[in-house]
Amino acid sequence: xxxxxDGYSATQxxxxxxxxxxxLTRAQRIRGIILGSILFPIRVTxxxxxxxxxxxxxxxxxxxxSEEERSKPVEGWRRWFYHPIIWLxxxxxxxxxxxxxxxxxxxxxxxxxxxxxVVAPHSGFLDMLVLCPAQLATVVSRSENTSxxxxxxxxxxxxxxxxSRKDPESRKKAVAQLNExxxxxxxxxxxxxFPEGTTTNGSALIKFKPGAFLAGVPVQPVxxxxxxxxxxxxxxxxxxxxxxxxxxxxxxSQEEKKDPNLxxxxxxxxxxxALGVPATDYVMxxxxxxxxxxxxxxxxxSPARETVTLLHKSGMIDRCCSGAQGAKVIAEELASILGxxxxxxxxxxxxxxxKDHSVDLRHIYFxxxxxxxxxxxxxxxxxxxxxxxxxxxxxxxxxxxSDLMEALLGVPQHRVAExxxxxxxxxxxTEESLLRVLTAHPTFQKVTKEYLRPEEAAGxxxxxxxxxxxxxxxxNSKKSE
Numbered sequence: 001x002x003x004x005x006d007g008y009s010a011t012q013x014x015x016x017x018x019x020x021x022x023x024l025t026r027a028q029r030i031r032g033i034i035l036g037s038i039l040f041p042i043r044v045t046x047x048x049x050x051x052x053x054x055x056x057x058x059x060x061x062x063x064x065x066s067e068e069e070r071s072k073p074v075e076g077w078r079r080w081f082y083h084p085i086i087w088l089x090x091x092x093x094x095x096x097x098x099x100x101x102x103x104x105x106x107x108x109x110x111x112x113x114x115x116x117x118v119v120a121p122h123s124g125f126l127d128m129l130v131l132c133p134a135q136l137a138t139v140v141s142r143s144e145n146t147s148x149x150x151x152x153x154x155x156x157x158x159x160x161x162x163x164s165r166k167d168p169e170s171r172k173k174a175v176a177q178l179n180e181x182x183x184x185x186x187x188x189x190x191x192x193x194f195p196e197g198t199t200t201n202g203s204a205l206i207k208f209k210p211g212a213f214l215a216g217v218p219v220q221p222v223x224x225x226x227x228x229x230x231x232x233x234x235x236x237x238x239x240x241x242x243x244x245x246x247x248x249x250x251x252x253s254q255e256e257k258k259d260p261n262l263x264x265x266x267x268x269x270x271x272x273x274a275l276g277v278p279a280t281d282y283v284m285x286x287x288x289x290x291x292x293x294x295x296x297x298x299x300x301x302s303p304a305r306e307t308v309t310l311l312h313k314s315g316m317i318d319r320c321c322s323g324a325q326g327a328k329v330i331a332e333e334l335a336s337i338l339g340x341x342x343x344x345x346x347x348x349x350x351x352x353x354x355k356d357h358s359v360d361l362r363h364i365y366f367x368x369x370x371x372x373x374x375x376x377x378x379x380x381x382x383x384x385x386x387x388x389x390x391x392x393x394x395x396x397x398x399x400x401x402s403d404l405m406e407a408l409l410g411v412p413q414h415r416v417a418e419x420x421x422x423x424x425x426x427x428x429x430t431e432e433s434l435l436r437v438l439t440a441h442p443t444f445q446k447v448t449k450e451y452l453r454p455e456e457a458a459g460x461x462x463x464x465x466x467x468x469x470x471x472x473x474x475x476n477s478k479k480s481e
Contacts, residue, residue, distance in 0.1 A: 017200040018289045046096035051150045054089045058157035073188050094129045098240040106246035111190045114220035114249045115182045118212050121202040122194040137192035182215035198284045205272045206282040208264040216257035221247040221271045294443040295415035303352035303410040304367035328358045367410035370452050385431040395428040
């Protein structure tokens with residue numbers, strides 16, 4: 001089976017799925033203050049009471065069981081007695097938060113028809129309401145959540161699959177558990193997963209993670225609709241409304257069973273069409289929103305573009321290249337190198353490129369230089385190739401290519417295998433072959449056009465302002481010197 005064509009292509013024209021923009025009128029603000037002061041304490045109190053009742057009951061379900069017994073699905077009286085109580089209390093929590101009615105469209109498939117329910121879009125905590133119509137289906141959660149009050153007890157009650165994103169072994173174990181449960185032929189309860197893996201504003205579906213599709217079993221897509229425009233705010237809305245739409249079960253083809261990513265992409269496109277939103281290849285990597293092109297990670301918000309608005313004198317960019325060969329510097333050192341009088345500007349630049357309050361000077365230079373128009377692509381690539389070709393052998397390793405592309409694009413690059421294969425000739429990646437692929441390859445020339453080619457780059461510097469091809473102007477909000 002081929003990839004489903006959804007009529008969209010992932011481009012920067014899409015609405016940003018990771019930014020929530022809420023515009024309130026004066027009347028809405030007044031309403032929020034009045035209703036919020038009344039509803040907030042009432043709702044928090046009622047939800048808190050429900051959670052406090054749920055806490056010990058959830059713990060009792062597995063109390064006294066051995067580790068071996070806990071590794072099997074709970075059956076018998078422990079299920080028929082405790083399950084309805086937690087289900088009712090869960091519904092009471094959402095009722096107290098304003099969800100008085102839940103409209104359900106379509107029919108929820110049984111366990112034999114679809115071992116897993118895939119739900120989208122994922123907008124926030126309130127989406128967990130879907131667990132009530134799904135009869136508290138088993139979920140996947142971060143292992144760190146088990147230490148949270150109440151939440152940890154509910155995850156234990158649910159016999160959730162736990163995974164630590166920081167531990168590769170934990171991820172392998174979680175994948176094995178998922179495969180075991182989804183292929184157990186009804187032995188384990190139905191599972192519910194949010195394949196986007198993170199929350200968005202619902203304006204587009206981001207790329208689905210393959211976890212729910214690894215086992216190659218049928219899935220049932222479930223759509224979430226919030227008619228309330230201000231659904232994210234539960235304190236100043238009298239009631240909230242949600243529509244859960246169960247789509248027909250999706251049975252994978254043989255090609256999809258062999259390729260979980262193809263399976264995930266096709267289900268994503270199907271759900272996006274039903275929602276009337278784009279299906280994008282946007283993902284969240286290391287807390288940074290990116291799109292994927294040929295395995296490369298392209299930042300939705302380029303750190304280089306914001307850096308240009310801060311360093312409005314292009315002469316400062318050259319200092320990043322000549323100041324150090326691969327040295328990481330902290331904000332104070334960066335301010336000294338660039339001659340900045342305001343250290344806050346340097347600190348902000350560091351935060352654009354790194355989470356540890358430091359920055360590799362090469363990343364600033366190589367990502368910003370194309371936007372300033374101070375160097376052509378061939379010269380830029382030659383400088384980068386020379387700097388990252390550590391052994392001076394005239395070719396790059398895959399790891400060196402990863403470092404080079406990270407410097408050019410301003411974000412970490414974890415999957416450059418496709419680019420390396422396209423640019424390699426007999427296991428040698430030369431400067432000439434890399435330039436050829438980046439300018440002529442149907443996939444990677446897009447990267448060059450949007451990020452690396454100055455004459456086609458998104459703008460020029462003028463009086464401390466950066467102007468892109470769409471006419472948008474990014475002004476320097478604070479003086480750098």
